[in-house]
Amino acid sequence: MTAPAGSSLSPLEIACGLAIDGRPARRPTPLPPSPATPQRALRDAVLPALLRPPCLVSFSGGKDSSLVLATATRVAREEGLADPVPVTNRFPQAPEADETTWQEQVVGYLGLRDWQRVELTDELDVVGPYAQRMLSDHGLLWPFNVHFHLPLLDHARGGSLLTGVGGDQLFDALRAPPRRPRPRAVAHAALAVAPRTARAAVIARRRPFDAPWLLAAARRAATRAMARQLAAQPRGPLAARMAYELSLRYLRVATDSLALCAAARDVRVGHPLCAPGVWSAIARACGRRSRFAGSQQVLRGLFGGWLPDALAARSDKASFDGVFSNRHARDFARRWDRGGIPHWLVDAAALRGGWLAATPPVLSLTLMQAAWLYAQRN
Numbered sequence: 001m002t003a004p005a006g007s008s009l010s011p012l013e014i015a016c017g018l019a020i021d022g023r024p025a026r027r028p029t030p031l032p033p034s035p036a037t038p039q040r041a042l043r044d045a046v047l048p049a050l051l052r053p054p055c056l057v058s059f060s061g062g063k064d065s066s067l068v069l070a071t072a073t074r075v076a077r078e079e080g081l082a083d084p085v086p087v088t089n090r091f092p093q094a095p096e097a098d099e100t101t102w103q104e105q106v107v108g109y110l111g112l113r114d115w116q117r118v119e120l121t122d123e124l125d126v127v128g129p130y131a132q133r134m135l136s137d138h139g140l141l142w143p144f145n146v147h148f149h150l151p152l153l154d155h156a157r158g159g160s161l162l163t164g165v166g167g168d169q170l171f172d173a174l175r176a177p178p179r180r181p182r183p184r185a186v187a188h189a190a191l192a193v194a195p196r197t198a199r200a201a202v203i204a205r206r207r208p209f210d211a212p213w214l215l216a217a218a219r220r221a222a223t224r225a226m227a228r229q230l231a232a233q234p235r236g237p238l239a240a241r242m243a244y245e246l247s248l249r250y251l252r253v254a255t256d257s258l259a260l261c262a263a264a265r266d267v268r269v270g271h272p273l274c275a276p277g278v279w280s281a282i283a284r285a286c287g288r289r290s291r292f293a294g295s296q297q298v299l300r301g302l303f304g305g306w307l308p309d310a311l312a313a314r315s316d317k318a319s320f321d322g323v324f325s326n327r328h329a330r331d332f333a334r335r336w337d338r339g340g341i342p343h344w345l346v347d348a349a350a351l352r353g354g355w356l357a358a359t360p361p362v363l364s365l366t367l368m369q370a371a372w373l374y375a376q377r378n
Helices: 011-016 038-052 063-081 100-110 128-137 144-155 167-173 185-193 196-206 218-233 238-247 250-263 277-285 295-303 309-315 327-335 348-355 364-375
Strands: 055-058 085-090 116-119 161-163 268-270
Touching: 011 063, 038 063, 038 161, 038 268, 038 277, 038 295, 055 063, 055 167, 063 100, 063 161, 063 167, 063 196, 085 100, 085 128, 100 309, 116 144, 116 348, 128 144, 128 185, 144 161, 144 250, 144 364, 167 238, 167 277, 196 218, 218 250, 238 277, 250 268, 268 277, 277 295, 295 309, 309 348, 327 348, 348 364
Parallel strands: 055 085, 055 161, 085 116, 161 268
Antiparallel strands: none
16 A cells, blocks of 8 residues: 555555654754744734734634634734634534534633534534545545535635644643652663663563554564653753654644645635744743743743633533544444455454444544545545
């Protein structure tokens, strides 16, 4: 099997469902110097989208998309531009994906009058109508749920769409290390100063890649690749750690996939929380070591008052497993003829068993899209 047209994934990445930096750069490109404050840098990152109306914001009610929506709203009103329009996918039949309460709090707090809501049932299934359109137009893309944004991009035709992509990575990169030594601190310190190859070997032993549908050799290869990526993480100042995180392949592949879908609809798509200038400004504000322990402290410390305080304190997240694994996926799994997968990496029987489980493993769903695409072309 070769990667389908439109895909930048290797067969191992398709089998694992991950875009892996198996050979990460030893010295990633440093963050650009930024004299701006974090607030100003984020405002600068959303302005181009506001200048190409209609400006829609992919809005789930989570912290990332809410921060982008709040920033865009502030900038629009300061610059005399039209308010951004939140646009939200809603799933009445999937209560675990319901964020209505949080969404209404944020929209009300910001005083936004226009809010576009798209009600869906099983259309965003991993091989449902939207995914089929994406696969037919562009080939296999990563991540498997890129098509989640297609209804939103359809509403933004001719304008712009802002997303919260990169927020999780930004907040995680800012987590302050513990002030007191943890158990086995000596062993951790020794591992930190060991050569990269030695660190990778230890990490591989401690964190084997768990994917029951992979053959043993593929699991070992995935484990080694993930270990090399983890071992390459810098141990130095915050800015260096953030530059490494921002340089990783998976962010680039994901944003390239969204850009491809957006261009086909004449939409300018932007990801302010992925902007190097934003990361640089926040790193500069924090100094060598982050003074934040997570997203709650970041939102309150740097963007206090921009959003309801209760949102900063929330710790739960919606789940979309039922949205992506629906009747289309189950029907395809049952009739699948085992074509379209890298058989030298994947156990087809185990893969089908996972697809037919009550909750299919999300990392196996890239393989389902590859198999569906193969079936259409053969």
